Amino acid sequence: MIRFEGAAKRHPDGTVAVRGLDLDVPAGRTTVLVGPSGCGKTTILRMVNRMVVPTAGRVLLDGADVASLPAARLRRGIGYVIQQAGLFPHRRVIDNVATVPRLLGWDRKRARARAAELLELVGLPPETARRYPAQLSGGQQQRVGVARALAADPPVLLMDEPFSAVDPLVRAGLQEELLRLQAELGKTVLFVTHDIEEAVRLGDRVVVLREHGEIAQLADPHTLLTAPADAGVAAFLGRDRGLRGLGLRPAGAVPLAALRPSYDAWELVLDQEGRPEHWRRGGERHPAPVFAPDRDSLRSALDAALLAPSGHAVAVDAEGRAVGTASRAAVVEALAAAGPVPGQVPHAGR
Amino acid sequence: MLDGEPLVRWRWLGDHFGYLADLTADHAVIALVPVLLALLLAVPLGLACARFPRMYQPLAAVFNVVYALPSLAVFVVLIPYTGLATRETVMVPLTCYALAVLLPTAVDGLRAVPEPVRQAATAMGYGPWRRLAAVELPASVPYLIGGLRVAAVSSISLAAVGALVGRGGLGYLFVDGFQRTFPTPILAGIALVALLALATDLLLVAARRVLAPWARGVAR
Incomplete structure (x- = not known):
């Protein structure tokens, strides 16, 4: 666990970056610091690995003051991912990833074997190992950055706007990947972003900051969207909070109806494996929007129902086979039944 | 120039092949050992200037004056x-000239490493010197x-001036040619200086490919 105790940072010129932060970052969960630029979120993050030394207060890592450990040793136990990845241009991808194990004294062969495992873990094909960073796309470089941060299996991962510099489609993929990794690895992740969507999507807990690193609200994503602490937080969250909150609700609550031969003159056409192909009415054909009740959110289910020409979203299993349908009315029924307290929430999938 | 004297006496070149090769080798040593x-x-x-930036300005000023x-x-x-006529007379100043070119490039090169790369290295536990x-x-x-x-080509050209103090490899051909009003050695000297510079440059380009394969075709 990471604990900030009155941690403050005043620059030599007198400006205050962080006035005095008290915050507990629980182990094994993802905590997202979100706020406008200049709110001190990066400064707070860097206090953990002593890239920034607090001018007052202290930061504890598993009960020990980070100032009491030698900086190099402290840092080798903390993964760090930044916006531009910061890969070493002169080292091949595999050796970039092997950096910290090598610093920890592993022999080259073992460090490379570990690096190869990590490249696979972050979804990079084996042939990328021998490339140089400049030969990779921005998204691939970010994956290498994540792999490099995880190489020595540090319990703590600091991520400073790691996905901000890549295009939205790639960013969504990287976010998905991080959620998958985190479900598998259970690291203590402290993640900084200015993008509230990203915060709500990735965080188990979201800390909304205003200037000087003051906490405006600390809550789980659902509470944040449905009950912002004040008008400032509500404004920062932006429009459509209620709708976006649906992205945090599981679609499993939607009652499914058995497949029927026809839906008001629309017919659902399946392929040989039972996967939906399209909706057909006479010579008219429309794509059949689907959702997976065990993985997707209520928002996806509602979206699918709204887009379907028949008004029925098709529910599919893990193999993409149709298992039932849900009418718009059925989805709305599930919305109405959804209580204010979230259960085990899936993340907005897409 | 004497009437009837051709610009290049090809026979002279043939007769003095070994002599020209010796002068070229001598020139390469005088010019390139200082660069090394x-x-x-x-x-x-x-590295010291990158670590302690205050050192850089005074040092750069000294070498710029030189x-x-x-x-x-x-x-x-x-x-x-x-x-007179020792290699050191020529090689000491050439070393200073080369250093005046190489020190700023070394410092600029070290500084040109992007800030995120530096920060990532620090965050992974590299101390300042090790990084x-x-x-x-x-x-x-x-x-x-x-x-x-840059330093090698300019050193090859400057080394020719060393002939005026008795050393200078291919520069001797210029002194000789002027004194005898005999253009062949002068032209041979010019051609060999140019060839030596070209060969050295190609060697360095090849060295870059071997030592920094990652930089090939990298725009940044």
Whole structure:
């Protein structure tokens, strides 16, 4: 666990970056610091690995003051991912990833074997190992950055706007990947972003900051969207909070109806494996929007129902086979039944 | 020029092939050993300047002043200390000139490493010296080689002036040709200086490909 105790940072010129932060970052969960630029979120993050030394207060890592450990040793136990990845241009991808194990004294062969495992873990094909960073796309470089941060299996991962510099489609993929990794690895992740969507999507807990690193609200994503602490937080969250909150609700609550031969003159056409192909009415054909009740959110289910020409979203299993349908009315029924307290929430999938 | 004397006496070239080869080899040593020495000095000095930035301005100023001095004057001034017609008379100033080119390139190269790279290295537990040696120095190799190309070619050209104080490899051909009003050695000297410069440059380009394969075709 990471604990900030009155941690403050005043620059030599007198400006205050962080006035005095008290915050507990629980182990094994993802905590997202979100706020406008200049709110001190990066400064707070860097206090953990002593890239920034607090001018007052202290930061504890598993009960020990980070100032009491030698900086190099402290840092080798903390993964760090930044916006531009910061890969070493002169080292091949595999050796970039092997950096910290090598610093920890592993022999080259073992460090490379570990690096190869990590490249696979972050979804990079084996042939990328021998490339140089400049030969990779921005998204691939970010994956290498994540792999490099995880190489020595540090319990703590600091991520400073790691996905901000890549295009939205790639960013969504990287976010998905991080959620998958985190479900598998259970690291203590402290993640900084200015993008509230990203915060709500990735965080188990979201800390909304205003200037000087003051906490405006600390809550789980659902509470944040449905009950912002004040008008400032509500404004920062932006429009459509209620709708976006649906992205945090599981679609499993939607009652499914058995497949029927026809839906008001629309017919659902399946392929040989039972996967939906399209909706057909006479010579008219429309794509059949689907959702997976065990993985997707209520928002996806509602979206699918709204887009379907028949008004029925098709529910599919893990193999993409149709298992039932849900009418718009059925989805709305599930919305109405959804209580204010979230259960085990899936993340907005897409 | 004497009437009837051709611009190039091809026979003379053939007769003096071994002599010309010796002069070329001599010229290469006089010109390029100082560049290597300067490189050996520029790397540690550059690292120190990158670590302690305040050192850089005074050092750069000193070498810039040295660079501004006319080479012939410096050769002459050094004669009492090193003796006429010794290699040192020429090689000491050439080392200084090369250093004046290489020190700024070394420092600029080390500084050109992008800030995120530096920060990532620090965050992974590199101390300042270790980071310089393991990250910034190798990442600055393309810059260093760029500086070496400039320094080497300029040193090859300057070394010819050394002939006026009795040393200077191919420069001797110019002195000889002028004294005898005989253009063939002058033209041969010009051609060989140019060839030596070209060969050295190609060698350095090849060295860059081997030592910094990652920099090939990299725009940044």
